[in-house]
Amino acid sequence: xxxxxxxxxxxxxxxxxxxxxxxxxxxxxxxxxxxxxxxxxxxxxxxxxxxxxxxxxxxxxxxxxxxxxxxxxxxxxxxxxxxxxxxxxxxxxxxxxxxxxxxxxxxxxxxxxxxxxxxxxxxxxxxxxxxxxxxxxxxxxxxxxxxxxxxxxxxxxxxxxxxxxxxxxxxxxxxxxxxxxxxxxxxxxxxxxxxxxxxxxxxxxxxxxxxxxx
Numbered sequence: 001x002x003x004x005x006x007x008x009x010x011x012x013x014x015x016x017x018x019x020x021x022x023x024x025x026x027x028x029x030x031x032x033x034x035x036x037x038x039x040x041x042x043x044x045x046x047x048x049x050x051x052x053x054x055x056x057x058x059x060x061x062x063x064x065x066x067x068x069x070x071x072x073x074x075x076x077x078x079x080x081x082x083x084x085x086x087x088x089x090x091x092x093x094x095x096x097x098x099x100x101x102x103x104x105x106x107x108x109x110x111x112x113x114x115x116x117x118x119x120x121x122x123x124x125x126x127x128x129x130x131x132x133x134x135x136x137x138x139x140x141x142x143x144x145x146x147x148x149x150x151x152x153x154x155x156x157x158x159x160x161x162x163x164x165x166x167x168x169x170x171x172x173x174x175x176x177x178x179x180x181x182x183x184x185x186x187x188x189x190x191x192x193x194x195x196x197x198x199x200x201x202x203x204x205x206x207x208x209x210x211x212x213x214x
Contacts, residue, residue: 024120024121024122025037025119025120025121026054026117026118026119026120027117027118027120028115028116028117028118029068029105029107029115029116029118030107030113030114030115030116031065031107031108031109031110031113031114031115031116032107032108032109032110032113033107034104034105034106034107035104035105036102036103036104036105037102037103037104037120037122038100038101038102038103039100039101039102039103039122039124040099040100040101041095041098041099041100041101041124041125042095042098042125042159042160042163043095043096043097043098044094044095044096045094045095045124045125046092046093046094046095046124046125047092047093047094047095047101047122047123047124047125048090048091048092048122048123048124049072049081049090049091049092049103049120049121049122049123050088050089050090050120050121051068051070051083051088051089051090051103051105051118051119051120051121052087052088052089052118052119053066053068053087053088053116053117053118053119054116054117054118054119056117062087065108065110065114066087066114066116067085067086067087067107067108068083068085068086068087068105068106068107068108068116068118069082069083069084069085069086069105069106069108070082070083070086070089070103070104070105070106071083071103071104071106072091072093072101072102072103072104073101073102073104074095074097074099074100074101074102075097075099075100075101075102076097076099078096078097080093080101081093081103085108095124098163103120103122105118105120125156
């Protein structure tokens with residue numbers, strides 16, 4: 001029984017590790033261009049990010065041309081981070097609203113055009129917690145840390161289910177409103193068609209009566 005429980009815990013720990021993987025990427029950005037990356041974040045969720053330009057000449061100072069303007073904003077236009085003419089930076093905040101948060105990178109214009117390689121790591125929710133600091137501070141055992149991770153992962157999944165349920169209810173309400181409007185529109189369209197058809201019949205009848213064909 002103990003072995004079975006231990007196996008279950010190991011499986012769940014593996015699932016937690018998978019859910020902790022944030023959005024980590026490396027991409028190229030040409031001078032004078034812009035690239036934006038969006039992340040759907042729930043209200044009151046912690047999010048952290050780290051970005052840096054890869055030095056084209058390792059061990060040498062960064063070229064003056066390798067600078068970025070970086071801005072993190074919400075779908076409502078609220079700004080949460082702004083890095084002006086930087087080659088690296090970090091951000092972290094507690095989301096005050098649910099929705100898409102966007103990180104945009106602007107590269108300075110340069111002639112001739114150059115390409116910069118950018119490393120970007122973005123984590124939200126459970127993945128945004130620094131467990132190494134928690135372990136160091138509390139001097140707790142590895143298994144206890146993994147169980148704490150598991151508890152937070154389950155709590156995050158629970159919150160996500162409620163969030164998805166709310167979104168589903170909003171979509172259902174929107175569908176009902178749309179169906180109601182479409183039904184009203186169809187009714188008035190049918191009424192208009194019948195009115196036009198009646199008017200055409202009346203006009204033709206009057207025309208034939210004047211011509212004494214009826």
